[in-house]
Amino acid sequence: MNGLLALVGHSLRRRRGLLVGLSLMLVVFQCFMVLTARNYERTGGFRVMAALMPQFMSQLTNMMAATFTGFVLFGYSHPIVQLFLVALTISIGTEPVGEIETKFVDLLMARPVRRTTVVARTVVVLVTSTVIAVGTLLAATFVWLWLLAPPHARLPEPRVVVSLAVNLALLVVAWGGIALGLASFAKRRATAATACGFLAFATFVLDYAGKFWKAVEPASRISPFHYFDSFAMIGGRTLAIGDVAALTAMFAVSAAIAGAVYAWRDL
Amino acid sequence: MASSNPAGSVPAIALRDLAKSYGAVHAVRGITFDVAQGEIFGFLGLNGAGKTTTIRMLLDLLRPSRGSAALFGIDCHRDSRKARALVGYMPGELGLYSDMTGQALLDLLARLSGAHIDLAYRLKLTDALELAHADLRRTLREYSTGMKRKLGLIQALQSDPQLLILDEPTEGLDPLVQQALNEILFELRRRGRTIFMSSHVLSEVERLCDRIGMIRSGEIVLLSTVDEARRLGGRLVRVRFSRPVDPIALPADMTLVSRTAETWQVRVEREMGDLLPLLAALPVRDLEITEPALEDVLRGFYREVRS
Numbered sequence: 001m002n003g004l005l006a007l008v009g010h011s012l013r014r015r016r017g018l019l020v021g022l023s024l025m026l027v028v029f030q031c032f033m034v035l036t037a038r039n040y041e042r043t044g045g046f047r048v049m050a051a052l053m054p055q056f057m058s059q060l061t062n063m064m065a066a067t068f069t070g071f072v073l074f075g076y077s078h079p080i081v082q083l084f085l086v087a088l089t090i091s092i093g094t095e096p097v098g099e100i101e102t103k104f105v106d107l108l109m110a111r112p113v114r115r116t117t118v119v120a121r122t123v124v125v126l127v128t129s130t131v132i133a134v135g136t137l138l139a140a141t142f143v144w145l146w147l148l149a150p151p152h153a154r155l156p157e158p159r160v161v162v163s164l165a166v167n168l169a170l171l172v173v174a175w176g177g178i179a180l181g182l183a184s185f186a187k188r189r190a191t192a193a194t195a196c197g198f199l200a201f202a203t204f205v206l207d208y209a210g211k212f213w214k215a216v217e218p219a220s221r222i223s224p225f226h227y228f229d230s231f232a233m234i235g236g237r238t239l240a241i242g243d244v245a246a247l248t249a250m251f252a253v254s255a256a257i258a259g260a261v262y263a264w265r266d267l
Numbered sequence: 268m269a270s271s272n273p274a275g276s277v278p279a280i281a282l283r284d285l286a287k288s289y290g291a292v293h294a295v296r297g298i299t300f301d302v303a304q305g306e307i308f309g310f311l312g313l314n315g316a317g318k319t320t321t322i323r324m325l326l327d328l329l330r331p332s333r334g335s336a337a338l339f340g341i342d343c344h345r346d347s348r349k350a351r352a353l354v355g356y357m358p359g360e361l362g363l364y365s366d367m368t369g370q371a372l373l374d375l376l377a378r379l380s381g382a383h384i385d386l387a388y389r390l391k392l393t394d395a396l397e398l399a400h401a402d403l404r405r406t407l408r409e410y411s412t413g414m415k416r417k418l419g420l421i422q423a424l425q426s427d428p429q430l431l432i433l434d435e436p437t438e439g440l441d442p443l444v445q446q447a448l449n450e451i452l453f454e455l456r457r458r459g460r461t462i463f464m465s466s467h468v469l470s471e472v473e474r475l476c477d478r479i480g481m482i483r484s485g486e487i488v489l490l491s492t493v494d495e496a497r498r499l500g501g502r503l504v505r506v507r508f509s510r511p512v513d514p515i516a517l518p519a520d521m522t523l524v525s526r527t528a529e530t531w532q533v534r535v536e537r538e539m540g541d542l543l544p545l546l547a548a549l550p551v552r553d554l555e556i557t558e559p560a561l562e563d564v565l566r567g568f569y570r571e572v573r574s
Contacts, residue, residue: 103362
């Protein structure tokens with residue numbers, strides 16, 4: 001336990017700059033979204049937006065993008081936000097193979113440390129970093145709404161915002177687990193991270209295609225992004241147990257594979 | 268290759284038919300030997316001979332394809348954590364994070380070792396290896412190669428382990444620090460610690476080690492005490508005569524290396540006793556016996572593989 005805590009502390013300390021930077025970016029991003037939504041709300045911009053919005057977009061967003069609530073919460077489903085969070089977890093998930101590549105592992109594993117402790121460390125850091133990043137986004141949403149929302153605007157329900165944050169966090173953690181699992185077979189961190197990034201992009205596109213093209217919809221179920229339907233949730237749908245279970249299972253299976261492979265492989 | 272355990276107790280390191288292959292490449296080909304507790308053992312070989320692969324199998328970083336390794340009777344794979352708890356290791360290639368300070372690295376590795384770290388002993392090591400205390404507060408990107416090697420040594424030594432495994436420990440160190448390290452290693456041996464070190468510096472091996480093992484293309488080709496290994500080179504006997512003498516027939520273990528009318532140089536590979544009766548009948552004025560240097564013997568082994 002002492003070894004695990006030491007490794008977790010070391011790993012978090014090393015990426016505190018990245019975490020602080022990403023969190024600040026999310027705070028600024030959310031401020032920008034609330035300010036823009038306030039402006040549209042005051043000038044009637046949402047009515048114009050709804051009229052101009054192409055049909056596929058209205059269908060995709062459940063018409064929610066053209067409302068104050070939908071716009072404020074758009075950050076939770078925005079590809080840029082998801083991209084940054086997934087990139088963060090890929091960098092964390094590939095840390096063990098990075099340690100093998102740089103030979104730092106020789107210093108770590110010459111001590112009485114279990115190989116599974118290294119994987120457990122990554123899991124703890126993944127979850128902690130995700131909670132910090134998504135928690136900051138969640139807190140920023142409430143704070144900016146409290147400070148900047150126009151008096152008569154219909155504010156998002158706290159239950160909806162929290163559900164979105166939980167689902168987004170599960171999606172991000174699942175990607176961290178997948179990165180950890182894939183990286184356990186790799187010799188080089190760059191190879192693992194690139195493969196994982198490409199996979200994330202491909203499955204993001206697959207999920208998008210599945211929303212519009214019925215023939216692709218069954219295949220899109222393999223995409224982790226399929227289990228985060230943000231617009232449905234902004235529209236009022238509660239957090240789906242199936243989505244939670246699917247993302248948790250993806251994370252758990254990937255982490256278990258990583259644990260088994262790291263226990264067996266040459267370091 | 269027969270194993271040997273001079274001290275007779277549980278060996279600090281016991282390798283039995285230890286092998287590691289990567290597909291068709293055989294990095295280590297079934298090596299067997301022991302390192303006794305309390306000795307300094309030099310593990311020699313050219314680059315790529317299998318030294319680091321063997322060391323990394325001892326630490327369970329690599330899994331053997333065949334055979335076993337044990338530290339103080341504890342299996343390096345099945346009971347790996349217990350075995351590693353007894354070891355201080357300095358890798359040949361130090362993988363360090365440049366954004367960490369020296370102090371942070373030592374603290375992290377101390378916590379992971381699980382053993383009590385005597386900070387006074389750590390400071391003593393820091394002083395002995397001439398690493399300034401202020402340097403420990405600097406990030407590793409500001410460290411020179413020599414400073415990183417010193418830090419590598421301190422992290423291996425700081426928990427005062429039963430067994431030290433040092434991969435090329437003096438590489439990158441200046442002669443004064445090398446001398447300081449030698450003194451530390453002698454002190455550790457006096458306290459019964461075992462040291463297993465790989466090195467290319469043969470003079471250093473000769474000065475430090477009790478026994479040596481040489482690995483060549485993954486196989487142990489020499490396993491002996493330093494004195495025995497030295498003798499393999501044969502002693503050089505220079506005989507000066509008071510008047511010119513004719514050549515005589517020498518036994519098989521003696522070679523006439525050079526000859527003038529009044530001087531011979533004879534290489535004697537075994538005992539000197541056989542030479543003396545031969546010289547008794549000759550007008551010998553002076554005898555000079557030169558002990559062979561270990562370096563010359565080992566270079567011979569190295570050349571054999573190159574050729």
